[in-house]
Amino acid sequence: MSDWILKDVPAFAVVGRVNMGKSAVIATLLEIDDNELIRVSPTPGETTRCQAHKVIFDDKECVRFIDTPGFSRPVEAMRAIQQIHGPGTPGLETLRKFVAEAGEEFGDEKRLLEPLLDGAGVLYIVDPAKPLRDDFLAEMEILRWTGRPRLALLNRRGQTTAADEESWRERLGGAFNLVRTFDAHSARYDERLRLLKSLLEIEERHRDRLEETIRLVENEWKRRREDAAEILLGFLEDALQLKVSATLEESDLTIPSRRERKAELLSKQYFAKLAERELECFAALLKIYRHHLLQADNSVETFTGIDLESAETWTKWGLPRAKLAMAAAVAGGAAGLAVDAATGGLTHGAGTLFGAISGGAAAWFKGGSLPDLRIDLLGGMKLGTGEGKSLSMGPPKNPNFPWVLLDGALARYQQMLNRAHGRRDVEILAGNGGGFTRDFPRERREILAKWFASCLKGSPNRSMEPEVFEALVETLESIE
Ligand SMILES: Nc1nc2c(ncn2[C@@H]2O[C@H](COP(=O)(O)OP(=O)(O)OP(=O)(O)O)[C@@H](O)[C@H]2O)c(=O)[nH]1
Ligand SMILES: [Mg+2]
CATH class of the missing domain: 3.40.50.300 (P-loop containing nucleotide triphosphate hydrolases)
Structure with a gap:
């Protein structure tokens, strides 16, 4: 030796x-x-x-x-x-x-x-x-x-x-x-x-040694996929509940330009937070799959151009209308909203108050489908006691939002698995392609739709987590 x-x-x-x-x-x-x-x-x-x-x-x-x-x-x-x-x-x-x-x-x-x-x-x-x-x-x-x-x-x-x-x-x-x-x-x-x-x-x-090695490699790959599904689940749960809010002064309510500025600031905050969550999610995935030259680039600008309302988005990223309607029907809570969307009568989250929102953040959801922006009363009953009001934003009401988020994540996952470690050029994790959610089997779509609806309502259905996790593992495997 x-x-x-x-x-x-x-x-x-x-x-x-x-x-x-x-x-x-x-x-x-x-x-x-x-x-x-x-x-x-x-x-x-x-x-x-x-x-x-x-x-x-x-x-x-x-x-x-x-x-x-x-x-x-x-x-x-x-x-x-x-x-x-x-x-x-x-x-x-x-x-x-x-x-x-x-x-x-x-x-x-x-x-x-x-x-x-x-x-x-x-x-x-x-x-x-x-x-x-x-x-x-x-x-x-x-x-x-x-x-x-x-x-x-x-x-x-x-x-x-x-x-x-x-x-x-x-x-x-x-x-x-x-x-x-x-x-x-x-x-x-x-x-x-x-x-x-x-x-x-x-x-x-060295047959035994090599066979054992192959087994270990296979096990590790399976474990990585499960870790990835767990990260994805956490990200979706988080992102679908994401909300930002700001306190409104009396003058914010009476002077339209101030009001709009506040709303614009808030929308920027919302998208920045969403981008931050995505970045964290992809950084964790890149770590699992040992990539250092692939870089997650989730500046708010990378979202520019995703238009939740456009036909292209429906077909490329999210679920097509018919499937969305079926998924929503199962989801219960969000059904009214989604069926509405599916029949063309889209409920726009953005009211006239926010029509003036502009800038990079607003471009995230072109075509008026900004996240629902509403004025909540701080403390509910305390109107008029001088404690002020709060303005909160998110999550978007557009029923395709969760599917677009998931599809974007899956496209990046695929890009990551296609990347060979022998390359030495830097690549941006942009996740071109997509359209995975469209072809989900009906059962998987229904499970996810139900769970998405619970997250969007701010109370993720914990008892569903094992089946959602399973659905995500299955999804990742099929992408591989
Ligand atoms: N397009 C392409 N380029 C490759 C591939 N494999 C290696 N290269 C490129 O070929 C060049 C040489 O690769 P190395 O792995 O350094 O080659 P090597 O045989 O170790 O070279 P020495 O150590 O100098 O003997 C690098 O620029 C690689 O990026 C491949 O599968 N496709
Ligand atoms: Mg060499």
Whole structure:
């Protein structure tokens, strides 16, 4: 055993030509989006030393992947190895000699061979867009001489044709136990899992360990989904009850411009709070899924353009009118309102008092569907005792509001799961797409509608929480 290999811990060295995406493959597979931990870069020769990346569950190392410098002079190295060996096929002994005796001109080759000589399996990364030339054949030949279990991965970095891939597969098939595709920039959870399962097929010696690792990975994924559903539930419950209020002075009531200014301020506050809640929710989700380069951007401005009244919103984000009416009928309390909306007789929350509200915040709900804004009497009965009145805003009366909120969250969730950790560009979590709620099965829609209605009334139905949680877990799973 050496520094690279531990007894009972399966190890795989990720090897290949410089700049093929070796580091990116490990980063995506192990969900590491930090360049301090794994450097992924367009500059060839970025990885200059071997580096072990461990998969650890409960303080126990389950499997390790060793990042290596890329082959830089494979043809020359192959010839040097053949020269050491003489006629016939070189094996581990000759490779050991090569590593011990060759000079620094083969520094990269020596370093990348070390973990293999110590017993690591081979994950060979190629970009099938590259022409299959002698230097690649030399790499394959050297790897074959190690006699280690070998899996070749086609990591498509650019455009390839089916014919290109086929000829790569044919050549790789002769030198490797298994050939698979794995796109480091787009592989999702199921592809990562499939890669782990492929390791089972080439590495018999560590079957139990690998099977256990796969089980642990699957369990953890399930737990993450449940954590995400819990966060989403909390966010919806909170957002649907959100309300802001301000005290009105006597002059606010009598001078229209002051009144409007107060109302405008309050609407800004409302949307800022809503945006803040969303931001918290997505920050928590990004943490669960270990993303640092994906950024939740929930400035109030990002909501601009969502128009709860427009046909496009109904079809893209929320529930279409017919389905909304059915859902509302089940929800009971909100039924009157929603059915109203479904038949076209929309009840506008914004009264004439607030017609003058303008600015970024008001754009959140274009078309007059501002959150219900009403004047409440402070302390109810105390009118006229000089204690003042309060102005409160939210939640919006538009029955599609909860569905739009949920759909936006689901679109972002999907974007997050599509993001591969091997990428190093910053991406904004904008959640384009959507339309998930539209296709909910009827039962799920009814459960949510009922619960939404209770939240909007300010008293979330606690006894429904287990089924709402289940519905959200199911939803997240179907999006994945
Ligand atoms: N489009 C695309 N680009 C990729 C993919 N995988 C890697 N790249 C890019 O290719 C470049 C090289 O990736 P690395 O992972 O650093 O390559 P490497 O093989 O580790 O390179 P060295 O360490 O220098 O030998 C980076 O700019 C990556 O972003 C992929 O699947 N698709
Ligand atoms: Mg690298």
